[in-house]
Amino acid sequence: xxxxxxDGKLNNSGILTSELPAVQENIPYFEVLDLTSEPSVYxxxxxxxxxxxxxxxxxxxxxxxxxxxxxxxxNFLATGRLSIKLWNLQTGKLVRTFAPVxxxxxxxxxxxxxxxxxxxxxxxxxxxxxxxxxxxxxxFTGHINGVNSLTFSADxxxxxxxxxxxxxxxxNVGTGKLxxxxxxxxxxxxxxxxxxxxxxxxxxxxxASGSYDTTIKLWSLETTQExxxxxxxxxxxxxxxxxxxxxxxxxASADETIKLWNLNTQEVIWTLRGHDDEVYSxxxxxxxxxxxxGSADKTIKLWNLxxxxxxxxxxGHLSGVKSxxxxxxxxxxxxxxxxxxxxIWQCE
Numbered sequence: 001x002x003x004x005x006x007d008g009k010l011n012n013s014g015i016l017t018s019e020l021p022a023v024q025e026n027i028p029y030f031e032v033l034d035l036t037s038e039p040s041v042y043x044x045x046x047x048x049x050x051x052x053x054x055x056x057x058x059x060x061x062x063x064x065x066x067x068x069x070x071x072x073x074x075n076f077l078a079t080g081r082l083s084i085k086l087w088n089l090q091t092g093k094l095v096r097t098f099a100p101v102x103x104x105x106x107x108x109x110x111x112x113x114x115x116x117x118x119x120x121x122x123x124x125x126x127x128x129x130x131x132x133x134x135x136x137x138x139x140f141t142g143h144i145n146g147v148n149s150l151t152f153s154a155d156x157x158x159x160x161x162x163x164x165x166x167x168x169x170x171x172n173v174g175t176g177k178l179x180x181x182x183x184x185x186x187x188x189x190x191x192x193x194x195x196x197x198x199x200x201x202x203x204x205x206x207x208a209s210g211s212y213d214t215t216i217k218l219w220s221l222e223t224t225q226e227x228x229x230x231x232x233x234x235x236x237x238x239x240x241x242x243x244x245x246x247x248x249x250x251x252a253s254a255d256e257t258i259k260l261w262n263l264n265t266q267e268v269i270w271t272l273r274g275h276d277d278e279v280y281s282x283x284x285x286x287x288x289x290x291x292x293x294g295s296a297d298k299t300i301k302l303w304n305l306x307x308x309x310x311x312x313x314x315x316g317h318l319s320g321v322k323s324x325x326x327x328x329x330x331x332x333x334x335x336x337x338x339x340x341x342x343x344i345w346q347c348e
Contacts, residue, residue, distance in 0.1 A: 066336040067108040067323060069117070071131070074328045078117055079342050080105040084129065086117075089332075096134045107149050111156040116173070118159055120147030126161060128173070138176045142169060149198045158221070160207055162195030168209050168219065187224035191217060197239040202246045206263070210237035216251050218266070228266045232259055239281045244288045248305065252279035258293050260308065270308035274301055283324040283333070292333055294321025300335055300345075316343055 067080045076095065077087045084098035084105070103123040110117050116137065117129040126140035126147055145165035152159055158179065159171040168189035170179040181187050193212035200207055206227065207219040216230040216237055235254035242249050248269070249261040258272040258279055277296035284291055284305065291303040300314040300321055319338035326333055333345040 066340070066342055067105050067119075068325050068334050068336045068342060069108045069110045070325055070327050070334070071110045071114045072112050072328055073114050076110075076114075076131070077334060077342075077344075078108050078110060079336070080108045080119060084108060084117060084119060086131065086134075089327075098129055098134045099136065106147055109150045109152055111152050111173075112154060113156050116156070118150050118152065120150050120161060122146035122164075124163065124165075126150070126159070126171070128176075140171055140176050142171075142178055143167070148194065148196050151198055151200050153200060153204050153221075154202065155204075158204075160198050160200055160221075162198040162209050164194045166190045166193060166195060166211075168195055168198060168207060168217075170207075170221065170224065181224050182222070189217075189219050189224055189226070191215065196237060199240045199242045199249075201242050201263070202244055206242075206246075208240045208242060208249055210240040210251055212236050214253075216240060216249070216261075218263075230261060230266055232268050232271075233257070235278075238279065241282045241284050241291075243284050243305065244286060248284075248288075250282045250284060250291055250305075252282045252293060254278040256295075258282060258291070258303070260291075260305070272301075272303055272308055272310075274310050274313075275299065277320070280320055280322050281324045281335075283326050285326050286328060286330045292324050292326070292335075294324045294335055294337075296320035298337075300324065300333075314345060317341055 069078045075089060077089055079085050081104060086095040088095050103121045105119050105121055107120045108117060115131055117131050118126060120126050124143035124145055124147060128137040130137055143163045143165060145163050147161050147163045149162040150159060157173055159173050161169045170187060172179050178186055191211035191213050195209050195211050197210040198207060205221055207221055208216060210216050214233050214235060214237060218227040220227055233253040233255050237251050237253050239252040240249060247263055249263050251259045256275050256277060256279060259268050260270040262269050275295040275297050279293050279295045281294040282291060289305055291305045293301050298317045298319060302311040304311055317337040317339050321335050321337050323336035335343045
C-alpha cells in the first residue's frame with residue numbers, strides 16, 4: 001500500500017513555505033510545500049526537485065483548473081489551460097510551451113508511445129501535437145460542443161472523447177476520422193446530458209463514461225453498443241477511472257461520494273464518504289491499491305481500494321481539486337486545482 005510520505009512523516013496539514021513571483025504572464029512559478037510542522041524555505045530560482053528535497057513540491061500556474069497528464073515513460077508532465085506546457089520531471093524545468101489556443105483546454109492526454117499530446121477545447125476541437133517538436137499534427141472536427149475528456153487506447157491507435165453535446169466518440173488517430181461501427185455507420189453513444197469523463201478498460205474492450213445525467217454507461221468499443229447503465233449516484237457524475245486489472249470502476253460525484261463498482265457484476269462494492277463537498281476527480285495508482293479523490297472541499301483523500309478505508313488527507317490547494325493523475329511508476333501524485341495550482345506529491 002502506497003501512502004503519501006513526506007520527509008519520513010505522514011501529516012494532514014499543508015504549509016506553504018515559499019513562493020517565487022511569476023516573471024511573465026502565463027509562465028509558471030514554483031511553490032514548495034512542507035507537510036511537516038517544521039517548514040523550510042527554498043528561494044532559489046530553480047528549487048531542488050522532489051527526489052532531492054524530499055518534500056511535496058508544486059508549481060503554480062497563472063491559468064486556473066489546469067488539465068494534467070504524465071508521459072507513459074514518466075519523464076514528462078503536461079499541463080494545460082490556455083496553452084500546453086511540457087515539464088521535465090527530473091529537473092523541474094519547463095521544456096516548451098505549445099502554441100496558445102483560441103479557447104480553454106478541457107483535457108489533455110499523452111499517447112502510450114510518448115510521441116503525441118492530445119488536447120480538447122471548449123470549442124469542440126481536438127488537437128494532436130508532436131511532443132518532441134511542439135508542432136500541431138492535426139485537428140479533429142466532429143464534436144459540436146466542448147470536449148470534456150480524452151483517453152488513448154493502449155496501442156495509441158484510438159482516441160476516445162466525451163463532450164458537452166452528450167456524445168462519446170471514437171477516433172482513428174492516424175486519419176483523424178471517426179471510427180465507424182462494424183456495419184459501417186457512425187456510432188451513436190449518447191447520454192441524456194454532458195459527458196464529463198471517459199475511461200477505457202486495460203484490455204481495450206469497454207468504455208466507461210460518466211455524465212451530468214447522474215449515470216455511468218459502459219460501452220463495447222468493438223460494437224459501440226451499450227453494455228450497461230449504472231445508476232446509484234443521485235447527482236452529477238464528474239469523473240470515472242478503471243483499475244489496472246480492469247475489475248473495478250471508481251466514480252466521483254457531486255453527491256460528495258466516490259463509488260467503487262465491480263465491473264463484472266456492475267454492482268457497487270463500496271461507497272466512500274469523507275469529503276465535505278462535491279468530488280471532482282479520481283485516479284487509481286498503477287499498482288491498483290490506492291485511490292485518490294479530489295474535491296471542492298480543497299482536499300485530496302487517499303483510499304485503500306481493497307477495503308475502502310481512508311488512508312490520508314492532503315491539504316494545500318486553496319480551492320477545489322479538479323484533476324488528479326499518478327505517475328506511471330506510482331511514485332508521484334499530481335493534482336490540478338481551481339486555484340491555478342499544479343501540485344506534485346511524492347509517494348514512498
